[in-house]
Amino acid sequence: MATRNSKRSTIRLGVNIDHVATVRQARGTPYPDPVEAALIAASSGADSITIHLREDRRHIQDHDVTRLLAKSAAPTNLEMAVTNEMVAIAVRAKPRFVCLVPERREEVTTEGGLDVAGNEAQVTAACQRLAKAGIEVALFIDADPRQLAAAKRTGVPHLEIHTGAYADAKGSARAAELKRIAAFARAAHKAGIEVHAGHGLTLDNVAPIAQIPEIVELNIGHSIVARALFVGLPAAVAEMRRAMTEARNAK
Ligand SMILES: CC(=O)[C@@H](O)[C@H](O)COP(=O)(O)O
Ligand SMILES: NCC(=O)COP(=O)(O)O
Numbered sequence: 399m400a401t402r403n404s405k406r407s408t409i410r411l412g413v414n415i416d417h418v419a420t421v422r423q424a425r426g427t428p429y430p431d432p433v434e435a436a437l438i439a440a441s442s443g444a445d446s447i448t449i450h451l452r453e454d455r456r457h458i459q460d461h462d463v464t465r466l467l468a469k470s471a472a473p474t475n476l477e478m479a480v481t482n483e484m485v486a487i488a489v490r491a492k493p494r495f496v497c498l499v500p501e502r503r504e505e506v507t508t509e510g511g512l513d514v515a516g517n518e519a520q521v522t523a524a525c526q527r528l529a530k531a532g533i534e535v536a537l538f539i540d541a542d543p544r545q546l547a548a549a550k551r552t553g554v555p556h557l558e559i560h561t562g563a564y565a566d567a568k569g570s571a572r573a574a575e576l577k578r579i580a581a582f583a584r585a586a587h588k589a590g591i592e593v594h595a596g597h598g599l600t601l602d603n604v605a606p607i608a609q610i611p612e613i614v615e616l617n618i619g620h621s622i623v624a625r626a627l628f629v630g631l632p633a634a635v636a637e638m639r640r641a642m643t644e645a646r647n648a649k
Pocket of ligand 1: 414416449450452477499506507508538596597619
């Protein structure tokens with residue numbers, strides 16, 4: 399895994415290809431194939447591929463998980479809800495990484511982080527089942543010290559900070575969110591947890607997040623897939639990677 403301490407440490411890009419499947423599901427066609435997108439993203443600079451198998455199967459389908467893992471273009475990070483069904487799927491499929499996320503069927507997108515503090519026993523049990531199957535587990539949480547304290551007690555090795563509030567905020571509210579995320583990343587890193595971030599990141603807002611030295615991985619999907627409509631997926635992945643790396647090296 400990545401170096402942790404140096405301010406010049408590299409930063410990995412996980413490309414989320416869910417929204418290639420969103421387009422396919424809108425018409426029930428076999429195209430565009432998210433697995434093909436994963437292969438293109440991996441050969442264009444993605445360090446890993448993220449997919450979110452939602453309980454309502456609105457985009458990624460079970461066969462996508464199977465096919466993606468069989469082709470193994472890059473390590474797969476499977477995002478999923480903390481349910482027995484999902485944990486059983488992951489234990490069978492054995493992706494390299496699982497990120498446990500909250501889910502509400504009515505939401506348009508993931509609205510907040512997992513409430514680890516409020517569901518500690520359930521989250522800990524899921525983490526332990528997944529770790530026993532050889533899967534590296536992350537929890538997708540808000541930059542909230544109470545959630546960090548609970549996450550530490552689960553023994554999870556990785557955390558992904560939900561950057562949605564940062565992405566949605568403007569002006570001084572965004573600066574405050576950034577400060578909160580940086581403080582959280584420092585505290586999590588100090589506790590020996592590897593720190594990732596993602597949600598709502600774009601070419602316009604990624605730089606300040608990429609400059610937080612404790613954050614070693616960003617998972618980005620919607621904006622890359624949207625940008626790919628205009629410039630193509632290889633270019634969209636490459637320009638995001640460039641923006642992240644330039645920001646990191648400029649600090
Ligand atoms: C957990 C997360 O932040 C992403 O995987 C996101 O949820 C994917 O997009 P949708 O929320 O639209 O499913
Ligand atoms: N975990 C965040 C993710 O995978 C991508 O989120 P988004 O860039 O699609 O908002």
